[in-house]
Every structure is written in C-alpha cells, then in structure tokens.
Amino acid sequence: MIAYKSQRVAYPYFVVALLLFGLQVVMGIWLAINYAFTLPQALVNVFPFATAREFHTNLLVLWMLLGFMGGTYFMVPEESRSELFSTKLAYLQLIILVGTGVTALIGFLFGWTQGKPLLEIPLPLDWLVVVGALIFLFNVGMTFIKAKNWTMIQGTLFAGLASLALLYLFGMPFYKNLTIDWYYWWWVIHLWVEGAWELITAAIMAWILMRITGVPRKTVEKWLYVEIGLFLFTGIVGTGHHYYWIGAPRYWLWFGGIFSALEPLPIILMVWDTMKHVKHHEGEVTNQVVWLMAIGGSIYHLFGAGVMGFAHTLPQINYYTHGSQITVSHGHLAFFGAYALLNLTVFYYAFPKLKGVENFKSSIGKAAFWITSISMLFLGLAFGVAGVIQSYLGRVLGIGYMNTQAHMQLWFKIAIVCGIVFLIGVIMFIVDLLSIKSGGKKNITVAAS
Numbered sequence: 066m067i068a069y070k071s072q073r074v075a076y077p078y079f080v081v082a083l084l085l086f087g088l089q090v091v092m093g094i095w096l097a098i099n100y101a102f103t104l105p106q107a108l109v110n111v112f113p114f115a116t117a118r119e120f121h122t123n124l125l126v127l128w129m130l131l132g133f134m135g136g137t138y139f140m141v142p143e144e145s146r147s148e149l150f151s152t153k154l155a156y157l158q159l160i161i162l163v164g165t166g167v168t169a170l171i172g173f174l175f176g177w178t179q180g181k182p183l184l185e186i187p188l189p190l191d192w193l194v195v196v197g198a199l200i201f202l203f204n205v206g207m208t209f210i211k212a213k214n215w216t217m218i219q220g221t222l223f224a225g226l227a228s229l230a231l232l233y234l235f236g237m238p239f240y241k242n243l244t245i246d247w248y249y250w251w252w253v254i255h256l257w258v259e260g261a262w263e264l265i266t267a268a269i270m271a272w273i274l275m276r277i278t279g280v281p282r283k284t285v286e287k288w289l290y291v292e293i294g295l296f297l298f299t300g301i302v303g304t305g306h307h308y309y310w311i312g313a314p315r316y317w318l319w320f321g322g323i324f325s326a327l328e329p330l331p332i333i334l335m336v337w338d339t340m341k342h343v344k345h346h347e348g349e350v351t352n353q354v355v356w357l358m359a360i361g362g363s364i365y366h367l368f369g370a371g372v373m374g375f376a377h378t379l380p381q382i383n384y385y386t387h388g389s390q391i392t393v394s395h396g397h398l399a400f401f402g403a404y405a406l407l408n409l410t411v412f413y414y415a416f417p418k419l420k421g422v423e424n425f426k427s428s429i430g431k432a433a434f435w436i437t438s439i440s441m442l443f444l445g446l447a448f449g450v451a452g453v454i455q456s457y458l459g460r461v462l463g464i465g466y467m468n469t470q471a472h473m474q475l476w477f478k479i480a481i482v483c484g485i486v487f488l489i490g491v492i493m494f495i496v497d498l499l500s501i502k503s504g505g506k507k508n509i510t511v512a513a514s
C-alpha cells in the first residue's frame with residue numbers, strides 16, 4: 066500500500082532502471098569476451114571495446130541514478146508527510162534524463178564522446194543532465210519546504226543529492242592538460258561513490274530499516290550524523306588516495322590511504338544496531354526479502370568498498386596496481402555491494418507497495434540475491450587474479466602489455482561464465498519484480514492531507 070498518490074511516479078523510474086541494469090550486464094559479458102578472445106577486426110571496427118565499455122559504465126551510472134531518484138520520490142512523500150510538489154515535473158525529468166541517455170548511447174556509436182571514463186557524455190548533453198538534476202532538486206526541495214516537517218533522514222538525503230549535482234559540474238569542462246583533467250575527474254568519481262552516494266544510501270537505508278523492522282528513528286538517525294561527519298572527514302580527505310599519480314604533494318599518500326578506509330563503517334553499524342533491536346525486541350520483520358538485501362548489501366558494501374578498496378589504497382601497493390584489473394575487481398565488488406544491492410533493496414520494498422500487494426514474499430527474489438551475490442564474488446575474484454598477474458608480470462617484471470594480457474585470458478574466460486550466471490540472476494530480478502500483479506484497485510491507504 067502506498068500512502069500518497071504521488072509516490073506512483075517512482076514506478077516508471079524503477080522499471081527503466083531495472084531494464085537498463087539488464088542491458089548493462091549484457092555489455093559487461095561482451096567486454097569480457099573482448100578480453101578473452103581475439104575478435105574479427107571487422108566487428109571491432111563497428112563496435113570497438115571502448116564503445117562497449119562506454120555503454121557498460123554509462124548504463125551503470127544512469128540506472129543507478131534513476132533508481133536513487135525513484136527511491137527518493139517514493140520516500141519523500143511519506144517522510145515529509147505531504148504529496149510531492151509536482152508529479153508533472155517528475156515525469157518531465159525522467160523523459161529528459163532517459164532521452165539524454167539514449168542520445169548519448171547512439172552518439173557513442175558514432176564516436177561522439179568526451180572520453181573520460183564513466184563521464185563520456187559530451188558537453189551539450191551534460192547541460193541536459195544539469196537541467197534534469199535541477200528539476201529534481203527543485204521538486205524534492207519544494208516538497209520539503211512546503212511540508213515544513215524536517216527530519217535528519219531528509220537532511221542527509223538532500224545533502225547527498227545536492228552534492229551529487231554540484232560535483233557533476235567538475236567533470237563537465239575538458240582541460241587540455243590531461244593531468245588536471247584527471248584531477249577533477251576524481252572529484253566526480255571518488256566524491257560521488259565515496260561521498261554523495263554514501264549519504265544517499267545511508268538515508269534510504271535508515272528509512273527502509275525503520276519501515277521494515279520498526280526500529281526507532283533515533284537508533285538509525287544517530288548513524289546518519291556519523292555518516293555526515295565521515296563524508297566531510299574521510300570522504301573528502303580520502304580523495305587523496307587518487308593523488309599518487311597526479312603530481313599532488315606527498316602527504317596525500319598517507320592521508321588518502323588511511324582516511325578512506327573508514328568510509329563504509331556507519332552503514333554497517335546502523336544495520337548491526339537494527340539487528341540488535343530486532344533480536345532484543347523480538348521485532349517482526351515485515352518484508353524478509355528486503356531485510357535479506359539490506360543486511361547482505363551492507364556486508365557486501367563493507368567488503369567490496371572497504372576491504373577491497375583498502376587492499377590497494379596504500380601507496381606501496383597502488384604503485385603497482387593503479388589502473389589494473391585489481392581496480393576493476395574492486396570497482397565491481399564495491400558498485401554491486403553498495404549500490405546495486407541498495408537499489409534492489411529499494412525496488413523490493415517499493416514494488417509490492419506500488420502494486421498494492423500485502424505480505425509480499427518472494428523466493429525468486431531471495432534466490433536471485435544469492436545467485437547474483439555469489440557470481441559477482443567469483444567475477445571479482447577472476448578480475449582480481451587477472452589483476453595480480455597483470456601487476457606482477459607487467460609492472461614488477463616489466464613484461465610487455467600484450468604479452469601480459471595473454472597470461473590473463475584464462476581469467477577473462479572464467480569471468481564470462483560468472484557473468485552469464487550473474488545475468489541469469491538479474492533476469493530473475495527483472496521478471497520477478499515486473500510480474501508482481503496488482504493487489505486490487507484501491508492501493509492507497511491514507512489520503513493525503
């Protein structure tokens with residue numbers, strides 16, 4: 066049951082996000098095939114690795130941002146106890162963002178790209194993204210202002226969303242000096258995933274935990290203070306773990322490495338606190354799939370981002386592993402653990418409510434959670450082994466790039482297998498969620514006041 070009519074705008078956001086997730090994964094498998102086999106040149110000419118990689122990573126960013134935005138639109142009315150400021154603006158924003166995304170993908174096919182990984186879309190399209198982001202912030206902000214019902218969750222969420230938009234601006238210009246270009250590239254990439262997105266995740270997680278376990282607001286909200294403190298402290302100073310290769314002063318070597326290691330702590334502590342609550346109060350968890358994903362996601366987040374991030378964050382190690390498949394391994398485990406699972410947590414919480422289904426149970430969802438989580442673990446491991454081979458042969462022994470690649474190919478073949486299993490899990494998620502049948506016409510419980 067949803068409490069406010071305007072929460073419905075979240076649905077199309079979620080559906081588009083899910084479908085793009087599927088497409089992203091197909092592209093991932095295609096990338097691994099490119100590494101594992103030598104493909105006919107004619108094929109490479111029309112769809113080169115770089116283009117496929119642009120598809121894979123930009124689809125990733127797009128679907129996750131749409132998921133966050135849908136999640137925000139779903140959560141804001143209930144949290145602020147008022148309908149959204151404008152549902153029309155929310156739909157307009159979706160059209161602008163998806164339209165920009167599709168244009169960007171077609172553009173990539175014709176070489177229309179700015180060339181920075183994950184932020185390849187060219188400047189004119191960047192401006193459209195800015196318009197979409199401003200509409201979003203305006204809509205959410207106005208809802209809060211009109212409702213006059215501020216909570217810590219709203220504050221954290223809004224801080225995350227505003228910094229997400231602000232940081233995007235640093236990736237827009239192209240600096241002719243490539244060192245400077247990469248410097249600001251990290252301001253977007255690092256401060257997004259280790260700053261802004263963490264705030265958004267913490268806020269959404271706090272809200273969902275409260276809803277499904279009945280844990281008191283103050284228990285989860287106290288971790289949001291910690292999260293904001295860490296964002297300002299470890300997130301921003303942690304940017305230094307990307308400064309080894311950009312000519313920044315030496316003190317960043319240690320600052321960056323040590324501070325960044327603390328980042329994922331607040332969320333895991335929040336979940337642990339909630340678990341304690343559930344145990345002590347013998348509380349009833351209302352939606353088991355969501356609970357599984359929330360716990361699983363927090364642990365995976367800690368592992369993929371915290372542990373695997375720490376594994377190469379110290380300068381003595383990063384010296385050898387920078388930009389290798391070790392980085393790719395961490396990128397996959399962190400993105401999946403932290404943000405794919407957060408999005409799925411939100412989808413599994415919101416879909417049944419949007420469809421008016423009570424007591425939702427999903428064995429397919431649980432199975433898909435385990436299939437994707439385990440296959441991603443092995444995928445990360447395969448990339449990791451490839452990365453150790455690459456760092457050792459290429460960087461320690463100084464063997465040539467392509468000769469080193471030849472020794473890594475077996476691990477990309479293994480990655481293909483893991484990828485196919487992962488894709489099966491993703492298809493299960495998509496089918497499971499999209500096939501939830503409407504539980505009746507009247508699926509709004511409380512009329513908006």
Ligand code: HEM
Nearest residue numbers: 258325326328370374375377378387388392396399400403
């Ligand atoms: C959820 C949070 C995180 C996500 C999604 C994430 C994702 C990524 C991605 C995709 C890259 C590769 C960027 C590229 O070169 O293309 C990267 C690089 C890196 N990450 Fe993370 N990360 C997260 C948190 C962390 C944390 C907490 C640490 C440290 C403890 C860390 C340490 C690093 C380091 C050192 C690099 C640079 C690797 C290199 O020099 O090639 N990350 N991260």
Ligand code: HEM
Nearest residue numbers: 090093094096097392393396397400401405480484485487
């Ligand atoms: C079927 C599963 C997948 C396969 C086989 C796969 C494969 C790949 C490959 C081969 C690359 C290129 C690495 C390079 O340039 O050397 C890549 C990049 C990337 N993929 Fe995937 N991928 C899959 C799923 C995913 C998922 C589910 C996510 C996120 C949740 C993801 C996030 C990324 C990121 C962030 C990068 C850029 C990494 C970096 O710059 O270091 N991939 N993927």
Ligand SMILES: [Fe+2]
Nearest residue numbers: 255259304306
């Ligand atoms: Fe970072």
